[in-house]
Amino acid sequence: MRTEAIDPSGITWQRVSPKYVTVRVVQWALGNLATVLVLSLPLVLVLAGVWAWPPLWLAATVPAVALVAALWRLALIPRQVRAIGYAERDDDLLIRTGIFFQRTMAVPYGRMQYVDIGVGPVERALGLCTLKLHTASPGTNAQIPGLPAAEGARLREQLAARGEARLAGL
Amino acid sequence: MTAEEPRPGPAAFPDAGAAAAAAQPVNASQPTNASQPGSASDGEWLRVHPASPFIRGWVALAAIAFFFGRDFFERSLQGRPVFEEELAGRASWLLAGGGTVLLVSVLGFLLTWYFTKYQVSGGYVRVNTGFLFRQQRQARLDRVQAIDIVQPLLARIFGLAELKFEVADAGESAVRLAYLKIDDARQLRATILARAAGVAVDPAHPEEPSPEAPEFQVLSVPPQRLVGSLLLSEQSFFVVVGGIASVVLAAATDSQAFYFYLIPAALGLAASYWGLFNKGYNFTAAISPDGIRLRYGLLDTQAQTLPxxxxxxxxxxxxxxxxxxxxxxxxxxxxxxxxxxxxxxxxxxxxxxxxxxxxxxxxxxxxxxxxxxxxxxxxxxxxxxxxxxxxxxxxxxxxxxxxxxxxxxxxxxxxxxxxxxxxxxxxxxxxxxxxxxxxxxxxxxxxxxxxxxxxxxxxxxxxxxxxxxxxxxxxxxxxxxxxxxxxxxxxxxxxxxxxxxxxxxxxxxxxxxxxxxxxxxxxxxxxxxxxxxxxxx
Incomplete structure (x- = not known):
């Protein structure tokens, strides 16, 4: 993975599991396919002759556009997953996400209040988990999805130990 | 699934920077103070002022009094009987029903008051509330982020005040004590701040009240500047623009309706300006070893301390x-x-x-x-x-x-x-x-x-x-x-x-x-x- 402009230099990013693509695809399917199906309803009704109003081109265009957008989002998923990275530095944890809208975040160990691990049904089947870091600020929306379970457990223990060693007040 | 599969759930850091841990409602199945570790001797359990529930619930009481009282007054002034003829026979029942409702609510107030107790000891402030569903809250003193003394108008008339104690929690106040006598509230604030600041307690006299920290006034906002700032706010700008627009529209369309729309708008604006004026009036800032003290308010006053x-x-x-x-x-x-x-x-x-x-x-x-x-x-x-x-x-x-x-x-x-x-x-x-x-x-x-x-x-x-x-x-x-x-x-x-x-x-x-x-x-x-x-x- 190439280094992006806003990534600090000299960082070797740890990548999340490629299996996380499956989780994202399932999430994508639940959201987008439902939308496309609902939007196709007028088309079906117009074709069946039940509805007269929306002209055929309109009834066809709307779901088509939605479908194209959904496919576009689907095509992006592998790249988005590859763009997620984290790196443990001496005093903070770096997390990066995004291709178009990139974000690189640094969470100092001494600021972590607690660490959550969440496992959804699809993640469980694939042996993955999502790690969430919480500081006193709700703006710290730091999570690392798609970690292999063993790596998640290791990271959690590691973060807890480092946090305890460097704990600061508010 | 491997043996190392992490369990969902937080791995809370011990004592972590307070946000999550500082104020926790403790499910108190044993409400007595004896069962609380560290609360044995050095802080006694105290109650808030007995008048507090009435000051808190005065709006409801006033509303009831107003509706029944007005009817009663009008009827007696007009020389009519207090009750209609057909109701008079049942008057005793009605009175008994009303009396019961009143009694139950007063009893509720009293029980709430009786079961609300607080204590400052062992580095914690604890508050017990509720008599059916008991709750004990405790907040660590060294995590105090701010202490406010709030006096709504009615409380001020009776010389009472509410103490709000904030720890690092984004939600509601960690501890609210309403209402204490104003001197007690000040004393409690001084005690909490002294403990939070790490002033050593004399072991021989742990009950001895901490002296209030001296303070030095740094600035105050004169009322005319406050009024000026309100008049020159963005809100006023839109008021003027809106006013001109409606006058122009009314003149152009030859319709009077626009003025009627202005009446509720003007009332709302007056309320908003009044609220800002009431809150910002007599703003003073002072510095003390306990931190920055801010005081403000015309009818309802508030004193904040930011350590x-x-x-x-x-x-x-x-x-x-x-x-x-x-x-x-x-x-x-x-x-x-x-x-x-x-x-x-x-x-x-x-x-x-x-x-x-x-x-x-x-x-x-x-x-x-x-x-x-x-x-x-x-x-x-x-x-x-x-x-x-x-x-x-x-x-x-x-x-x-x-x-x-x-x-x-x-x-x-x-x-x-x-x-x-x-x-x-x-x-x-x-x-x-x-x-x-x-x-x-x-x-x-x-x-x-x-x-x-x-x-x-x-x-x-x-x-x-x-x-x-x-x-x-x-x-x-x-x-x-x-x-x-x-x-x-x-x-x-x-x-x-x-x-x-x-x-x-x-x-x-x-x-x-x-x-x-x-x-x-x-x-x-x-x-x-x-x-x-x-x-x-």
Missing amino acids: PGRIQALKVTQPPLWRPLGWYRMQVNVAGYGVVENAGEGSARTTLLPVGTLANVMGMLALVLPDPGTPQPAVVFGAGLTGLDSDGGFVTTPRRVRWLAPLGWRRNGFAATDTALLLRSGRWWRQLVVVPHQRTQSMALHQGPVARRFGVADLVLHTTPGPVVPRLAQAATEVALALFDEQAARARLARKRQTTEQWLRQVVPGAPAAATEPVAGPLETPTPQQQEGGQYG
């Missing part, structure tokens, strides 16, 4: 209408105040200075940031308030981005002193955000596609919830990246330097004067404007 180092971020703003008069407003993020719950109360609590001159602003900055971390604070902070380009050592948005931010690029910028990061923005709505290094929680660089094309990035500092959202917009990518690294290093150093939450313990033995004069920072000396800072009011 040293509790301000997470600060914002100085100047709307365009205030510029000719040189007025500024200051707002702060304090952990525990949280986001604005309801507009009036919340925004008043997070306001450090509703309206003030440059000298006032500098004075308050000196209180919040006793060590500005630069030899020329007036120059640097002055440039942050009003400057452009590289005044005062600010690094601005590069010139190539002027098409993205045609007005702002000369003003968007940052400057770092040894103790704080200054972010300035806004050509019309001037804004300066100050974040002490040791208060930075985490930070992030953001870059969207357009910003990438222009080679700029945004740096966001994360802080506790509040009105201040520190964000450096459109800095050159390499500058933002360098700042990202430097800021991480500075915050790390600052965290190391900060050793304890008990602020009086931080004072080196042999220099007791430093504790009582936090004003005496380098900010106080330099400029002539600042020297009048303390003389306002």
Whole structure:
């Protein structure tokens, strides 16, 4: 993975599991396919002759556009997953996400209040988990999805130990 | 599934920086104090003032009294019987029913009062409430973020006050004690602050009340300036525009209807102005070893205490209408105040200075940031308030981005002193955000596609919830990246330097004067404007 402009230099990013693509695809399917199906309803009704109003081109265009957008989002998923990275530095944890809208975040160990691990049904089947870091600020929306379970457990223990060693007040 | 599969759930750090852990409702199945560890001897359980439930529920009682009382009065004045003929026969039943309702509610009030107890001991303040569903709350004293004494009008008439005790929790107040006698509330505040500050309790007399810390008034806002600031607010601007528009419309369409629409609008506006005036009236700020004391209010008064180092971020703003008069407003993020719950109360609590001159602003900055971390604070902070380009050592948005931010690029910028990061923005709505290094929680660089094309990035500092959202917009990518690294290093150093939450313990033995004069920072000396800072009011 190439280094992006806003990534600090000299960082070797740890990548999340490629299996996380499956989780994202399932999430994508639940959201987008439902939308496309609902939007196709007028088309079906117009074709069946039940509805007269929306002209055929309109009834066809709307779901088509939605479908194209959904496919576009689907095509992006592998790249988005590859763009997620984290790196443990001496005093903070770096997390990066995004291709178009990139974000690189640094969470100092001494600021972590607690660490959550969440496992959804699809993640469980694939042996993955999502790690969430919480500081006193709700703006710290730091999570690392798609970690292999063993790596998640290791990271959690590691973060807890480092946090305890460097704990600061508010 | 492997054996190492992590279990879902939080891995809470022991004693972690307080946010999650500081105020926890303890499910109290044993409500007696004897079963609580550490509460045995050094703090007795006390009750709030017996009149409190009535002061809290007075609106309901007044409403009932008004409806029944008015009917009764009208009928007796008109010489009619108090009850209609057909009801008179059942009057005794009605009276009995009404009496029961009244009795039950009074009994409820009394039970609520009886089962509400509080205690300060062993580094904790504990409050028990409820008689069916009991709750015990405890909050750690050294995590205190702010203490408020609130006096609504009615409580003030009876000489009572509510004490609000905030720990680092974004939600509701950790501990609310309503109502105490005003002297007791002050005494309790002094005790809590003394314990929180780490003042040693005399082991021989643990019950001895802590003396209230002396304070020194720094500034006050004269009422005429408050009125002026309200008249020159954005709200007034829209009022004038709206008023003119409706007059013009009414004249043009020859219709009177527009005036009728104005009546509710005018009432709402009057209420809003009144609320702001009532809240902001007689605003004074004072400094004491316990921190910054803010007092304000016309009918309902409030006294806030912000212990040293509790301000997470600060914002100085100047709307365009205030510029000719040189007025500024200051707002702060304090952990525990949280986001604005309801507009009036919340925004008043997070306001450090509703309206003030440059000298006032500098004075308050000196209180919040006793060590500005630069030899020329007036120059640097002055440039942050009003400057452009590289005044005062600010690094601005590069010139190539002027098409993205045609007005702002000369003003968007940052400057770092040894103790704080200054972010300035806004050509019309001037804004300066100050974040002490040791208060930075985490930070992030953001870059969207357009910003990438222009080679700029945004740096966001994360802080506790509040009105201040520190964000450096459109800095050159390499500058933002360098700042990202430097800021991480500075915050790390600052965290190391900060050793304890008990602020009086931080004072080196042999220099007791430093504790009582936090004003005496380098900010106080330099400029002539600042020297009048303390003389306002």
